[in-house]
Amino acid sequence: MISFTPSEEQIVMKETLEKLVQSLIKDNAHDMDEKREIPGEFIEKFRELGTAQSPIPEEHGGYGLPSSPLMNAIILEELAAGDMGYAIASTLPSLFITALLDLGSDAQKAKYLPAFAAGECEGTLAINEPRFRFDAMMPATTAEAKGGSFVINGTKCYVPLAGKAKHILVAARSGNENGLFIVDAGTAGMAVGEKEKNLGLNTLETNTVHFTECKIPEENKLTGADGYDRLLQKTRVAMAALGTGVSRASYEYARNYAKERVQFGEPIASRQAVAFMIAEMAYEVDAMRLMTWKAASSLEAGRDAKREAYLAKLYTGEMAMKITDYGVQVLGGHGYIREHPVERYYRNGRGISCLEGLAAV
Amino acid sequence: MLNLETPDYIANLRNGINNLAKSVLRPVARKYDEEEHAYPKELDMFRGMQILGKPKKKKKEGEEKSAADSGPAKPKKGINLSTVAVIEEMCWGDAGLLLSIPNAGLGNAAIAAVATDEQMERFGNMWAAMAITEPGSGSDSGSIGTTAILEGDEWVLNGEKIFVTCADRCDCVVVWATVDKKAGKSGIKSFVVEKDRPGFKLEHLEHKLGIRASDTGTFVLDNCRIPKNNILGSAEVKQGTEGFKGVMKTFDNTRPMVASMATGIARAAVDFMREKILENGITLDYSANPNNISAIEKEFYLMEAHLEAMRLLTWRAAWMADNEQFNNTEASMSKAKAGRYGTLITQKACELLGPLGFTRDELAEKWMRDSKIMDIFEGTGQIQHLIVARNVLEMSSKELK
Numbered sequence A: 001m002i003s004f005t006p007s008e009e010q011i012v013m014k015e016t017l018e019k020l021v022q023s024l025i026k027d028n029a030h031d032m033d034e035k036r037e038i039p040g041e042f043i044e045k046f047r048e049l050g051t052a053q054s055p056i057p058e059e060h061g062g063y064g065l066p067s068s069p070l071m072n073a074i075i076l077e078e079l080a081a082g083d084m085g086y087a088i089a090s091t092l093p094s095l096f097i098t099a100l101l102d103l104g105s106d107a108q109k110a111k112y113l114p115a116f117a118a119g120e121c122e123g124t125l126a127i128n129e130p131r132f133r134f135d136a137m138m139p140a141t142t143a144e145a146k147g148g149s150f151v152i153n154g155t156k157c158y159v160p161l162a163g164k165a166k167h168i169l170v171a172a173r174s175g176n177e178n179g180l181f182i183v184d185a186g187t188a189g190m191a192v193g194e195k196e197k198n199l200g201l202n203t204l205e206t207n208t209v210h211f212t213e214c215k216i217p218e219e220n221k222l223t224g225a226d227g228y229d230r231l232l233q234k235t236r237v238a239m240a241a242l243g244t245g246v247s248r249a250s251y252e253y254a255r256n257y258a259k260e261r262v263q264f265g266e267p268i269a270s271r272q273a274v275a276f277m278i279a280e281m282a283y284e285v286d287a288m289r290l291m292t293w294k295a296a297s298s299l300e301a302g303r304d305a306k307r308e309a310y311l312a313k314l315y316t317g318e319m320a321m322k323i324t325d326y327g328v329q330v331l332g333g334h335g336y337i338r339e340h341p342v343e344r345y346y347r348n349g350r351g352i353s354c355l356e357g358l359a360a361v
Numbered sequence B: 001m002l003n004l005e006t007p008d009y010i011a012n013l014r015n016g017i018n019n020l021a022k023s024v025l026r027p028v029a030r031k032y033d034e035e036e037h038a039y040p041k042e043l044d045m046f047r048g049m050q051i052l053g054k055p056k057k058k059k060k061e062g063e064e065k066s067a068a069d070s071g072p073a074k075p076k077k078g079i080n081l082s083t084v085a086v087i088e089e090m091c092w093g094d095a096g097l098l099l100s101i102p103n104a105g106l107g108n109a110a111i112a113a114v115a116t117d118e119q120m121e122r123f124g125n126m127w128a129a130m131a132i133t134e135p136g137s138g139s140d141s142g143s144i145g146t147t148a149i150l151e152g153d154e155w156v157l158n159g160e161k162i163f164v165t166c167a168d169r170c171d172c173v174v175v176w177a178t179v180d181k182k183a184g185k186s187g188i189k190s191f192v193v194e195k196d197r198p199g200f201k202l203e204h205l206e207h208k209l210g211i212r213a214s215d216t217g218t219f220v221l222d223n224c225r226i227p228k229n230n231i232l233g234s235a236e237v238k239q240g241t242e243g244f245k246g247v248m249k250t251f252d253n254t255r256p257m258v259a260s261m262a263t264g265i266a267r268a269a270v271d272f273m274r275e276k277i278l279e280n281g282i283t284l285d286y287s288a289n290p291n292n293i294s295a296i297e298k299e300f301y302l303m304e305a306h307l308e309a310m311r312l313l314t315w316r317a318a319w320m321a322d323n324e325q326f327n328n329t330e331a332s333m334s335k336a337k338a339g340r341y342g343t344l345i346t347q348k349a350c351e352l353l354g355p356l357g358f359t360r361d362e363l364a365e366k367w368m369r370d371s372k373i374m375d376i377f378e379g380t381g382q383i384q385h386l387i388v389a390r391n392v393l394e395m396s397s398k399e400l401k
């Protein structure tokens, strides 16, 4: 039955993460961004909660609980309200695990999941490509079948933690369909580049990865039919959740600031020109969240969520720009200075519509 | 347990009402737009259908409560969600006609909310309009100047009320008047004035941009006398603004309804756009990078996305009311968003339709005109922003004017 209220369990998770973000991230996000890294123990703190292990079957060392796109959307929003790079980095194993659970064969699950269940392993997804008119549905990277192997050629960018990942899941065109291929670290023909320098998401280490005649065994292809589409849906909803989180952070900061900042003898919030921006931020953040939850609800019900996921990402991508822009504007010149987080939210918010596949629900 | 999947009972209701809208409202939508002020007799079949006015403590409830409407998260009370769903479908058919449904005026909602049994007996079967607005008092409804003075067993009313929806067609009007100007907002009370009371005169009907099927008029109250027990609620003037706040609270139910009207009209425009796009051999597959598709496709997807956002905000506000959660902020959020984006979507549809968006041979231009009112009545867009801002900033109306 329809409900707009999170369950007890969802509320507990949200509150737990709110506290975690408050104590670890909020005050450190600025330094993390400047230093362009996240202290390893911060990432561990989240991973200790075991959300990545939760959907891994018991036989592979996990908790065997049903995976919940709604819960994952709540998690991503909450973490992104602290720092979007942190949200992506700390939940990264889930991206690989989700793909494997949905699309992997039994043998693939048995091979890869135990290490993830033990928390010993980093895995990532390579989807974006550094080119104009990039389209996730039409990767330029190719995987050609050749005598029991696949040969991968192409360049991927914004691959989260590619330098640390043991396995990289590569989206590539194979024949006339899209497929996902597991490439292990150290495979000949794969070169992981330096840490990229980007507009935003500074805290997150991302790399460009080149594939030149990179040969992988046939069994490294994920087999699930239509799987690529489904994974893309899950990543789009995740991007929407991240967009909601970063926009919410900007909204909350601007709202509090507007009440404190006094000009012309009154808090700037007492002027409609400012207050109406705050109001719009408030309902658009809610709308973004509802769009995300709507698509996540479809996924949770096991339905195809192509349309909902697409619209959620489109909406949150547009709105993340609008809302984080408002955030800077409400602070005026102070919003332009890196001491205040709204400039960071503005840079990070740009990523939602530019990029694909940085997390999954 | 969070779940935004549309429940079966709502999906079925929407289907049923959509058929009705398609077969009864759409075919005459243009006719009553052209024949402004003509009574749409096709609507007689809806007389008594509870669309806008929902009797609260009455037994009417539970009609929609089929087997599907069970489970732990089923609405405890009220039918706000099903009401907004019905309204969206009806307005997909025609908004002006929805506003003209007999016995479903805003006044009916006000009566149903507070009437005594005796009053329900007398007014329950009447078509009741609502008259708050005056020439000098629009958004600032607390400043109304119409007066009501008790003389023996009668109230004597004086003043002028404008922009009254269903002014010509209604049987009675719920009139806001002050019994004590010095008391400010707490002096404001509502009175049921039957159309045939002496001194009560329908002065003229307006000619409007849109919703022309709905009649809008001005009343003059010139020493208009009504029985003492035509007052709704208590006559006592209480200290503070609690009483007025109570009156304003009905807006928490009606604003999502107006948001839903905007959603219904915008959806009509979106559906028409989709039809035209598909007719022209363009596929909408919801997968390609939005910047690699044609401008018309991207604009269309954005229209759809905003439409969905309007509906979700509206359904949330209605669902909260059903579950007895205070929804003042959320109700205004839904109307702020839907009022504004209903306007933008219907404008955009006309733009994308080109010549088809400017001709009266199609309904698109009409939807653009109809939609505009949704950002004006029941509190303008600015007023909704003001309410949301005060709530989220936790500022009083003195701190944030």
Ligand SMILES: Cc1cc2nc3c(=O)[nH]c(=O)nc-3n(C[C@H](O)[C@H](O)[C@H](O)COP(=O)(O)OP(=O)(O)OC[C@H]3O[C@@H](n4cnc5c(N)ncnc54)[C@H](O)[C@@H]3O)c2cc1C
Pocket: A272, B106, B129, B130, B131, B132, B133, B137, B138, B139, B140, B162, B163, B164, B165, B166, B208, B211, B216, B373, B376, B377, B378, B379, B380, B381, B382, B383, B386, B401
């Ligand atoms: C077709 C139609 C049907 C209607 N039906 C009814 C009905 O049935 N019953 C009824 O009582 N009324 C009805 N109304 C009246 C409607 O509710 C009012 O028109 C509306 O509340 C706005 O009041 P106003 O027109 O006087 O505008 P004003 O209040 O004069 O507003 C003019 C502009 O100023 C802005 N503004 C006003 N105050 C503020 C503020 N504090 N901060 C920022 N901006 C502000 C407004 O948003 C608006 O843009 C109807 C109106 C129309 C057009």
